[in-house]
Amino acid sequence: MVKRLILASFTLAAALFIGGPWAQSGQGARTQAAQSQGVPGANPSAENRGELRLQTFEIVWRTVKEKHFDPAMVGADWDKARDTYAPRAAAAKSDKELYLLLQEMLGLLRQSHFNIIPPESLTTNDQDEPSNGGVGVDLRLIGGAAMITRVEPDSSASKAGLRPGSLIKQVGDKTVEEILADFARSGEQAGIKNIRMTRRVLAAINGDPGSTVRVVYLDDKDRPREATLTRERPKGDLSPRLGNFPPQYTEFETKRMAPGPGAPGYIGYIRFNIFTAPVIEKLKTAIAAFGDAEGMIFDLRGNPGGIGGIATTIAGKICDKPGSLGVMKMRAGEMRFPVFPQANPYPGPVAVLIDGMSASTSEVFASGIQEMGRAVIVGERSAGAALPSFIQKLPTGALFQFAIADFKTPKGVLVEGRGVIPDVEKPYDRASLLAGRDAQLEAAVEQIRKSREK
Numbered sequence: 001m002v003k004r005l006i007l008a009s010f011t012l013a014a015a016l017f018i019g020g021p022w023a024q025s026g027q028g029a030r031t032q033a034a035q036s037q038g039v040p041g042a043n044p045s046a047e048n049r050g051e052l053r054l055q056t057f058e059i060v061w062r063t064v065k066e067k068h069f070d071p072a073m074v075g076a077d078w079d080k081a082r083d084t085y086a087p088r089a090a091a092a093k094s095d096k097e098l099y100l101l102l103q104e105m106l107g108l109l110r111q112s113h114f115n116i117i118p119p120e121s122l123t124t125n126d127q128d129e130p131s132n133g134g135v136g137v138d139l140r141l142i143g144g145a146a147m148i149t150r151v152e153p154d155s156s157a158s159k160a161g162l163r164p165g166s167l168i169k170q171v172g173d174k175t176v177e178e179i180l181a182d183f184a185r186s187g188e189q190a191g192i193k194n195i196r197m198t199r200r201v202l203a204a205i206n207g208d209p210g211s212t213v214r215v216v217y218l219d220d221k222d223r224p225r226e227a228t229l230t231r232e233r234p235k236g237d238l239s240p241r242l243g244n245f246p247p248q249y250t251e252f253e254t255k256r257m258a259p260g261p262g263a264p265g266y267i268g269y270i271r272f273n274i275f276t277a278p279v280i281e282k283l284k285t286a287i288a289a290f291g292d293a294e295g296m297i298f299d300l301r302g303n304p305g306g307i308g309g310i311a312t313t314i315a316g317k318i319c320d321k322p323g324s325l326g327v328m329k330m331r332a333g334e335m336r337f338p339v340f341p342q343a344n345p346y347p348g349p350v351a352v353l354i355d356g357m358s359a360s361t362s363e364v365f366a367s368g369i370q371e372m373g374r375a376v377i378v379g380e381r382s383a384g385a386a387l388p389s390f391i392q393k394l395p396t397g398a399l400f401q402f403a404i405a406d407f408k409t410p411k412g413v414l415v416e417g418r419g420v421i422p423d424v425e426k427p428y429d430r431a432s433l434l435a436g437r438d439a440q441l442e443a444a445v446e447q448i449r450k451s452r453e454k
Contacts, residue, residue, distance in 0.1 A: 057102065059392075059394060060105075061105070064109070069404060070331075071331060085102075085105045089102075095398070102116045110189055111189075111403060111416060112191075112359070112383075112403070114401065118398050132208070133231035135155060135205055135229040136152035136155020137151050139168060145176075146198075147428065147430060149164055160229055164438075165434035166218065168216075191384040195357060195385070198357060206231060209231050213229055235249070238278075245391055248306075250278045252270075253269075253272070265293065267297060269296075271299035273303055274305070275303070275306025287317045294348060294448065295349045295451065296346060297353065297441070297448070298352045298353070298365075299441070300366065301353050301357065303359075305363075305364075305385075306360070308337070308361050308388060311361050311368070312340075317342050317346060319345055321341060324336055325339060325365065326407055329405055330404060335405075339372070350376075351376050352375050354377060354379045356419075358379075359384075360383075363384075363385070363386040363420050367420045377424070378440060379426055381425075384416060384417045387403035388404055388407060389402055390402060426439060428440070
């Protein structure tokens, strides 16, 4: 049981629900999902689909009723929810309509990690590689504007002249405002809403590798520009399938950075985009290789989480005494995230970069070592989406992610809905990005320098 809980996914699947890294144009996935339920072909009868939808609704409602870690459902009247949504589910004319209803019902909980992921957003069981591609950009919503924060070298976006600090105004024939119009009346907590909105814009940009997308953006002088970008297959290693958690492209980057003008030595920098199995050995190797560094920076900006146990693995490589990253409490019982020092842990100063897209396992790690006094946290408040969860397949072929516990830091702080508050708050700065600088990373380097001077 403990092993299963450690492997429980901390990934924020809301991003995947609206076209994140699992997304693909998956007619094959829909066909296989139907066949796996004994429904011949890709177009089962309306009667059979209706039965599957009712079964799906009942499983989702009852799973929450019986397994939510809070029997009081955090104040939501779950029995009333069934009375309200069951008739609407029975009248649903399509699976898509049902999924939207289910997501709306789950939204009554106002918590992360309760999500419906449609079959068309998934790889099939006989397809181990997601087919969704991107153009090589990451972005954040800053004051309602979609600002590019990172551009991959040699990517389609880089070759077309897009750069950090550029503002995306339109994707295809829709403005960013039109893409985000559905969120105008959303009652979700701010951190989750921000993630969904950001992923929605990225989903509009991304698509099948080899296809193209037209974007309109503002350059460094706020002049409107237009570019047609070719979507490319994501870079990185593909993680193995873990139960119902599909393979994910895992980026891993390390580099040696100058600690400051005239300062000796170097600072070790480690960035990865998701907590999956391929990063474990890479992390161990990188931390060991940076053993003589003046400091070490873990960049978790944009990292939505993943396998929770990896957080304790990292902590054990940088802590010289036992501790805890926190505790997850279930309806019955609890499980702690202990930190056990490993051989030759890194002894120097550590900084962790986070932002509003850092969620789940990223928050478990950042909040835990912050309270242990082992690292300084730099950047922006994280998403506040830190509930351990399981992923279950539904009769219609969709996946249902549901939280099985809450999570509190060693000092008893509930991260869900609050996020991790940085020791040094440093918001994204468009002027710096346009000038080719990363002000948040510079602030982390400065904290390393100050730690060395003490």
